[in-house]
Amino acid sequence: MWNYTDKVKEHFFNPKNSGVLDSANAVGEVGSITCGDALRLMLKVDPDTQIIQDAKFQTFGCGSAIASSSALTEMIIGKTVDEALTLTNRDIAEYLGGLPPEKMHCSVMGAEALRAAIANYKGEAWEDDHEEGELVCKCFGIDAAMIERAVTVNGLTTLEEVTHYTKAGGSCQTCHEKIEEVLEEVLAKTGALKPAKKHTPGTVGLDAIKPLEPKAEPVTAPKLTNVQRMQAIMSAIEEMRPQIQRDGGDVELVDIDGKDIYVRLSGACSGCSQSAGTMMGVQMKLVEKLGEFVRVKPASLMPAHVG
Amino acid sequence: MSQGIYLDNNATTRVDPEVLQEMLPLFTEHFGNPSSMHGFGAAVGGKIEWARKQVQALLGAAHDSEIVFTSGGTESDNTAILSALEAYPKKREIVTSVVEHPGVLALCEYLEKKRGYKFHRIPVDNRGNLDMEAYRAALSDQVAIVSIMWANNETGTIFPVEELARMAKEVGALFHTDAVQSVGKIPMKLADSAIDMLSLSGHKLHAPKGIGALYVKRGLRYRPMLRGGHQERSRRAGTENAPGIVGLGAAAQLALVHMGDENTRVKALRDKLEQAILAAVPSCFVTGNPDNRLPNTCNIAFEYIEGEAILLLLNEAGIAASSGSACTSGSLEPSHVMRAMGVPYTAAHGATRFSLSRDTTEEEIDRVIAVVPGIIAKLRSLSPYWQQGADRPKEFAPVYS
Known part of the structure; x- marks a missing residue:
């Protein structure tokens, strides 16, 4: 059973503004082929003030699709057309107190129906430009289509790069096999087993794909001196300590060896089943702070120093 | 609830209270390892052999040693297919239906993609009946194993497994059937059958989750998936799930009743x-x-x-x-x-x-x-495909992404 919020349940069991709006002067009809859902959104817009006076919906879809539609109508009534256009699918999901990652596309369908309806009102042609695929990374809600685009556009060739650009696979790591499959497929298709030429991310209309840092290229990132870099790592770890200490553990920086950062977990952390998760958390934090990809490893894995 | x-x-059934009663002593007084030499182990070993006979009776199998206890339907399915491929390494083809359980389909897709096996997916008609012509055409001496379910989990549609098994035999292929939905609902007599292997799952017949069995006809070339101890006559290594096995035995007995x-x-x-x-x-x-x-x-x-x-x-x-x-x-x-x-x-x-x-x-x-x-009616009142008040569908063609 999906873990729906109370707000989702409220909008599903007692949807607001469902049915046909006879006085509608704007209608948007969209569907998602992946899950077969479909939505018709009907608006009544005042031509003088551009205010959406009324909105109704009809939805063929699951609980969260119906709830997203219902929430959407509540959110846009009373707004002007231009105000409404600033709403994104994330606003719909937030209004509902969040949606399971697998169900985020329901909110996307809502946002698209709104754009389609407003285009209809303005007499414009509306074209759907988003595609969706199988959900790969459940932690961050990244689907196969998004990974494919990131790989193709940015010329990615490794799992680490995909994680770096899309976050996919950066948390629980259980989807790595699937990410590698997508990578293999794209690389086989483009024949680009050699690294494709690099693009500066964010300049190719990929609003959905953002690298963790606006400038993820190590070359273009402001170059830290070794001392600055070490200090940045130390302060990031200091920042994390209080949180880990609250759970009765502690973390200590042992050594920095290029991209490998060795730490020691102690107290309640040692031998705790969650310690791998804690390591991962430290790594995410460091990647974020440094703007480069680093690996956090337990001190026990440190290579023996020669000489 | x-x-x-x-x-x-x-999806799953409630554990029958009688099954639970049979299982409980295995957690408390009869906790021994059946492989042990002492009395604690011997008591459990006896219960496991009793359970094996109950499953044998439910399947109408000729010998109790044809029953291998596993962790459930998926393990049984995987074991059966991988065993056949390993036992007949020169045969590089597998035949299944398009409506199999993922326990079979996902494995075969993997074998096709990563190990280069040829994988025949036999289609069904609009009532879910198997396309017998396509099946006949897919069979050849290159086929190591046919795996086709006895009854479909979603629709309940029954496949003519006996006939399918005989046809597989004619080309020298092994025949496995995923029977997790049909064991306990359809009378079976595997002793007189051409079926070589059969998967069953405890939790579909009022036994607990995490226990199942694979029927392996006597004399069949078999290779274990799990290697380790001598348990289950070395066909499935790992200390026996004794409470689960006894639960499955009790459930098999009740299923016959x-x-x-x-x-x-x-x-x-x-x-x-x-x-x-x-x-x-x-x-x-x-x-x-x-x-x-x-x-x-x-x-x-x-x-x-x-x-x-x-x-x-x-x-x-x-x-x-x-x-x-x-x-x-x-x-x-x-x-x-x-x-x-x-x-x-x-x-x-x-x-x-x-x-x-x-x-x-x-x-x-x-x-x-x-x-x-x-x-x-309530959901149709929300549906864009439904004509309000007219009790019938209407035209609706949204833009698809």
């Missing part, structure tokens, strides 16, 4: 439910082959509405069922069984499975009959 009406027995009830009273309740819903709700139909299916299963496709929404409203009414809708599965893929039968997606998404068991009562069925039409 203990007061709820449970019609999702193809109740098989008549499943095929008379339970079947009549299923038919009553189905006929009442078909009569009360417009634009819905039974999927699969109604004339040849499990006695407990009924799958109705409600057109123009979506299954998850149906299940949520049924759940509010205290009724548990299941759906072929994309949205109820983590993968978001619509049911491959519905798609294979060519059910249009506006109906496939509304496909709802009611699966009964010997625990189901007539009062419960009457309650479901009373509730379902209202739920369907």
Whole structure:
């Protein structure tokens, strides 16, 4: 059973503004082929003030699709057309107190129906430009289509790069096999087993794909001196300590060896089943702070120093 | 939820209280390892052999040593297929149907993609019956194993496994059947059968989850998937799940006792439910082959509405069922069984499975009959495909992404 919020349940069991709006002067009809859902959104817009006076919906879809539609109508009534256009699918999901990652596309369908309806009102042609695929990374809600685009556009060739650009696979790591499959497929298709030429991310209309840092290229990132870099790592770890200490553990920086950062977990952390998760958390934090990809490893894995 | 009406027995069943009673001593006084030399172990070993005989009886197998206990249906399916491929390394082809359980399909897809096996997927017609011509054409001396389910979990449609097994034999292929839905509901006599291997799962027949068995016909070339100890005559290493095995034995014994009830009273309740819903709700139909299916299963496709929404409203009414809708599965893929039968997606998404068991009562069925039409009407009032007030569908063609 999906873990729906109370707000989702409220909008599903007692949807607001469902049915046909006879006085509608704007209608948007969209569907998602992946899950077969479909939505018709009907608006009544005042031509003088551009205010959406009324909105109704009809939805063929699951609980969260119906709830997203219902929430959407509540959110846009009373707004002007231009105000409404600033709403994104994330606003719909937030209004509902969040949606399971697998169900985020329901909110996307809502946002698209709104754009389609407003285009209809303005007499414009509306074209759907988003595609969706199988959900790969459940932690961050990244689907196969998004990974494919990131790989193709940015010329990615490794799992680490995909994680770096899309976050996919950066948390629980259980989807790595699937990410590698997508990578293999794209690389086989483009024949680009050699690294494709690099693009500066964010300049190719990929609003959905953002690298963790606006400038993820190590070359273009402001170059830290070794001392600055070490200090940045130390302060990031200091920042994390209080949180880990609250759970009765502690973390200590042992050594920095290029991209490998060795730490020691102690107290309640040692031998705790969650310690791998804690390591991962430290790594995410460091990647974020440094703007480069680093690996956090337990001190026990440190290579023996020669000489 | 203990007061709820449970019609999702193809997903899993309640452990029978008698089964639980048989299991409990295995957690307390009879906790020994059956491999041990002392008395603690010997007592458990005896119980396991008793359980093996109960499963043998349920399957009508010739020998109790043909039963290998596993962790469940998926392990049995994987073991059977991998065993055949390893035992006949020169044969590089596998035959299954398009409507198999993922326990078989996902493995075969993996073997096709990563190990280079040729994988024949036999299609079905719009009632879920196997395309016999395609099956015949796929068989050759290159086929290591055929794996085709006895009955489909979503529609209950039964495949002619005996005939399929004989045809496989003619070309020298092994025949395995995933029978997790049919064991305990259909009488079996594997001693007289051409079936080489059969998978069953405890939790589908009122035993607990995490226990199952693989039937392996005596004399069959077999290679274990798990290597390690000598347990199960070295065919499945690992210390025996003794409480689970004894539970499965007790459940097998009870299944034989109740098989008549499943095929008379339970079947009549299923038919009553189905006929009442078909009569009360417009634009819905039974999927699969109604004339040849499990006695407990009924799958109705409600057109123009979506299954998850149906299940949520049924759940509010205290009724548990299941759906072929994309949205109820983590993968978001619509049911491959519905798609294979060519059910249009506006109906496939509304496909709802009611699966009964010997625990189901007539009062419960009457309650479901009373509730379902209202739920369907409520959701159709929200659907863009449905003509309000006219009780019929209308034209609707959205832009698809």
